Amino acid sequence: MLRRPRYSDVDARLALGRDPEIYRMFGGDASFNRPYGQADAEAWLQHTIEHPAAWIIDRGGLIGDVRLDNINRHDRRASFAIGILDPKLLGKGLGTAVTELVLAHAFGALALHRVSLRVLAFNERAIACYLKCGFSIEGRERQTALIDGAWHDDIMMGVLAHEFSTAQDRPHGK
Numbered sequence: 662m663l664r665r666p667r668y669s670d671v672d673a674r675l676a677l678g679r680d681p682e683i684y685r686m687f688g689g690d691a692s693f694n695r696p697y698g699q700a701d702a703e704a705w706l707q708h709t710i711e712h713p714a715a716w717i718i719d720r721g722g723l724i725g726d727v728r729l730d731n732i733n734r735h736d737r738r739a740s741f742a743i744g745i746l747d748p749k750l751l752g753k754g755l756g757t758a759v760t761e762l763v764l765a766h767a768f769g770a771l772a773l774h775r776v777s778l779r780v781l782a783f784n785e786r787a788i789a790c791y792l793k794c795g796f797s798i799e800g801r802e803r804q805t806a807l808i809d810g811a812w813h814d815d816i817m818m819g820v821l822a823h824e825f826s827t828a829q830d831r832p833h834g835k
């Protein structure tokens with residue numbers, strides 16, 4: 662289920678903490694090991710509540726969030742961001758289902774024409790998920806992130822409204 666955030670989500674967000682593998686997928690260093698605390702959870706929640714197009718991924722409680730950032734009404738585009746924050750729930754199809762829901766909203770109710778994203782090149786699970794949802798790889802920005810002392814590239818991806826419809830009409834990944 663996707664729903665708007667509420668202040669009572671703070672405990673669930675605190676319990677999820679900062680998993681090192683997931684943190685790395687967002688460009689974080691393994692050496693950053695400060696515990697995820699109450700203030701972090703409250704700041705995260707406040708930002709999510711104030712965001713005009715952010716939703717909680719709820720599966721019997723908060724497990725992550727998804728956003729359409731920088732919605733541009735003139736050009737009818739936005740950028741996409743998602744994080745499932747429980748490592749036990751990765752790779753089970755949830756990200757694909759959530760991405761499809763948000764793209765359906767973006768191209769349906771919001772009447773957007775294009776949704777784009779950037780993802781670290783080593784995040785193969787995320788790239789596989791986005792390809793299944795109709796995104797194409799549009800480019801590569803070299804050495805955009807310095808993680809644990811090594812440079813990593815960003816992959817730029819985008820999907821247009823008609824491409825999402827086409828992707829929905831065929832089995833995943835075909």
Ligand SMILES: CC(C)(COP(=O)(O)OP(=O)(O)OC[C@H]1O[C@@H](n2cnc3c(N)ncnc32)[C@H](O)[C@@H]1OP(=O)(O)O)[C@@H](O)C(=O)NCCC(=O)NCCS
Pocket residue numbers: 683686687743744745746750751752753754755756757758779780781784785786787789790793834
């Ligand atoms: C990115 C994310 C939303 C994808 O959601 P998910 O539920 O984990 O992914 P799904 O199970 O829907 O799909 C993943 C696909 O990648 C494949 N996959 C899973 N683990 C993989 C791995 N380690 N390497 C490569 N591919 C992998 C799966 O097989 C699946 O493809 P298939 O259905 O064709 O078999 C989720 O992993 C996540 O939130 N990760 C942590 C934060 C993050 O990376 N956010 C994105 C930053 S741009």
